[in-house]
Amino acid sequence: MSHRFLDAFPREIRDQIYTYILTSSSSPSNAVTLSPWTFEVTRSLSLLRTCKQIQRECKEIIWRHNGLYLRCPTEIFTRFSSLMEVDGLRLRRIRHMDIVLELLDKDDLEWILSGLKALVQLTHVGSGSLESITLLAIHERPRGVNEFLEEMHLMCSGDWVDGRLFAAMPDNDIETTLVFKSSWPHFSNWGKQRWLREMLLNRSDTTALLKEIHTIFGGELLIDGSLLFKDGEQVAKTSKLNPRDGEIKIVPSRVPLAARSW
Template identity: 25%
Template structure:
């Protein structure tokens, strides 16, 4: 006997219902561990839950995408089984998280065959995270070559300074790349550590070892400049322009390919410069004059 849903509604309406249930309103989802106190039966329950995430990456843990509609009947299952991974971008907060997902065979098979869009947050030039990052990127490459993956996005992990309130992740990465002392307790990377990361990124655009042809690649990073006042921007630029941040951004885009977005602005596309967020001419004229006078005196 067919479900009343099938008897009463045409396929077009059913598809809209399926998408309403299975597609995140933001287009982004994350996998989080499902809390369960039903010991010792917790291992028999669903280990992960699928939750929407906001555009800024905030995870809505109180909202869950319920997959029970897939259990109604065989026809509804076959009509809706591909929607979850076709219309949602899977956000992975850390490369190491992918390992915990892949231990579940059914989930691993679904992701490798059906997932079409993935976003990975990562830390660049952190030696202890290299192995997990490498494994995650190689997994995505395999999904693009043997599965359905068509969109891939890398996002720099933000490092907000509690004192200033500004994101300092870009200058931290730039400092590592230029051999400056590293902030915090993170062990400083060697030159070979940095080169390993850059070689890994370059492999993503390799015809032989990289993503399949046609995969749309994007990288997002935040310089923290957009949150600063004009005077703070001037001070930042005077401090960091000698280390050529625009060259570093260009290196990243040449390595990965696709699009490089900085502070929400498309700056490079396939090696072509579109916008320069480090351009001093965008500062108020009186600050430009101060910068010019200081440079002349120096």
């Protein structure tokens, strides 16, 4: 071709080409389902390895066909907002919140941040006692009996929130800690999940998004135990966030947002 693919075709035409390639012949209504998992599906996903822009555009097609959305307001924001209204007294006793995501890449961080905005008031003196929010991605799942039971609970009792399975984990008698888990739709069996997460990983830099999280909550933001932001200042040059098996810990400022000097 005399012109690059991305220059020769507008986005609307590119989307039609992606859909045609990613759609399995056994899928109904020309839907990109990735299921049943076949050699044809595996081969078509090699398109995501072409370049970063094509990978991002193909991933948007896959998300749209499988019901994963990031719109405003998101369902996760509505879910956390309703928690504040229905279970506000209990939430005001919560000191720590853990949320497990498929990946800590830009896409999933944007999604969960949209929901966390509803919880900011829990970090303010007089409104709540939330001392930390931890976001986790676990590369190997399930990792043991407890992990397996949590996965089964998510599959059996989880609700669909923005196209993802989302559920609070069973009470483990830790009254001050609230644990949530989320997962993408089960595109494939256990043996393909790790490979598929790698294919769908958004490799865009997340530093700006992490800064936005810190701006909202203040205090400190740590990556795998290392301090990245503190009181509005970036204290490390890079985030070094592992999106496959990492941890983001938010230690909010207890000063009301309106009173912050920065």
